[in-house]
Amino acid sequence: MFYITTTTGVRLLDPTESAGIDLGNNPLEMTIFNVGGGEAILLRQGMDGFMVDGGAYWGTGFFKRNAALGEKLANFLVDRKIKLLGMVASHPHLDHLNAISSMWEIGGDEIIGKGLELSGRRGTETASKLIIFESTKDRGTYLNETLGRAIKKNKNIQSIILKVKDVIDIRWGGLLTGQLFKDNEVDSRPKYESIFMSLTFSNSCFLFTGDSYKSYERKLVNRDLLSETHVLKITHHGSSSGTGSLFLDAVRPHIAVASTSDHATHRLEEDVKERIRSEMPDALILDTSTANGDLVIRTDGKIRTVGNNNGVVYDVIVENYRFRNSSQ
Numbered sequence: 001m002f003y004i005t006t007t008t009g010v011r012l013l014d015p016t017e018s019a020g021i022d023l024g025n026n027p028l029e030m031t032i033f034n035v036g037g038g039e040a041i042l043l044r045q046g047m048d049g050f051m052v053d054g055g056a057y058w059g060t061g062f063f064k065r066n067a068a069l070g071e072k073l074a075n076f077l078v079d080r081k082i083k084l085l086g087m088v089a090s091h092p093h094l095d096h097l098n099a100i101s102s103m104w105e106i107g108g109d110e111i112i113g114k115g116l117e118l119s120g121r122r123g124t125e126t127a128s129k130l131i132i133f134e135s136t137k138d139r140g141t142y143l144n145e146t147l148g149r150a151i152k153k154n155k156n157i158q159s160i161i162l163k164v165k166d167v168i169d170i171r172w173g174g175l176l177t178g179q180l181f182k183d184n185e186v187d188s189r190p191k192y193e194s195i196f197m198s199l200t201f202s203n204s205c206f207l208f209t210g211d212s213y214k215s216y217e218r219k220l221v222n223r224d225l226l227s228e229t230h231v232l233k234i235t236h237h238g239s240s241s242g243t244g245s246l247f248l249d250a251v252r253p254h255i256a257v258a259s260t261s262d263h264a265t266h267r268l269e270e271d272v273k274e275r276i277r278s279e280m281p282d283a284l285i286l287d288t289s290t291a292n293g294d295l296v297i298r299t300d301g302k303i304r305t306v307g308n309n310n311g312v313v314y315d316v317i318v319e320n321y322r323f324r325n326s327s328q
């Protein structure tokens with residue numbers, strides 16, 4: 001389904017309008033996998049990939065690795081010959097982290113790419129390894145320790161731990177630029193605060209928010225780090241604890257998407273949808289449970305005029321790669 005961004009949100013294009021739209025051979029594609037209770041997101045352009053988190057509960061107990069999901073993610077990448085240039089581990093909670101170490105162990109060098117351009121506190125460099133951006137140096141939890149061991153074991157992977165108030169710029173493939181940042185001054189559980197990533201691909205823009213809370217969002221707004229975005233990854237699986245009005249006023253999302261759970265918690269809450277709609281009445285609001293599949297959003301980032309609208313076109317489709325536990 002093709003959508004075009006408008007001043008107040010997005011508009012669904014009818015088949016006659018969208019008939020001539022071709023996103024070309026090399027669009028940016030964002031896949032938010034329907035993992036059944038967690039978060040795993042893949043960004044790719046051609047064979048170049050970048051992941052944001054990789055985990056799911058699946059009743060494995062609190063501090064357990066999710067090797068089954070790790071294997072599925074690794075196979076997905078290997079089958080499509082996608083090599084990751086980088087990854088964000090937004091915060092060390094198992095539903096975002098517990099498949100990552102298995103994914104590296106199973107995928108190995110076949111899923112490892114390199115060449116991300118970085119600039120930040122240490123100057124500008126082109127990475128000679130795959131970079132994992134982590135939110136904490138704390139290796140005290142089992143999962144973080146496991147991830148740390150997996151990173152250490154692989155000489156082609158390098159970890160960069162974001163410090164408070166760090167801002168790191170990344171770039172790959174010419175048109176794709178991003179900015180990663182975090183701030184943990186306001187929360188009572190600082191080591192669990194999330195890395196944010198904004199990503200720009202030509203004229204399209206995306207924002208990834210981990211599991212942030214409203215207090216943290218406000219901090220980032222006050223530091224002037226957030227701006228209008230087309231595609232917002234809704235924080236904390238759609239929970240009421242995030243996606244505050246002040247944040248939405250800064251971000252004004254046209255398309256908002258949440259990775260929700262099969263269970264009673266971590267659902268896209270009504271008050272979150274209401275807040276988004278009160279800021280952007282025509283926003284397209286999506287979640288993986290309602291879609292009952294993986295949400296794939298594609299764009300070439302070009303501005304087009306379609307009818308009376310001028311904006312960037314997004315193709316939103318539901319796929320089903322069966323990334324949930326096979327017993328569910």
Ligand SMILES: [Zn+2]
Pocket residue numbers: 038039093095096211236237
């Ligand atoms: Zn989560």
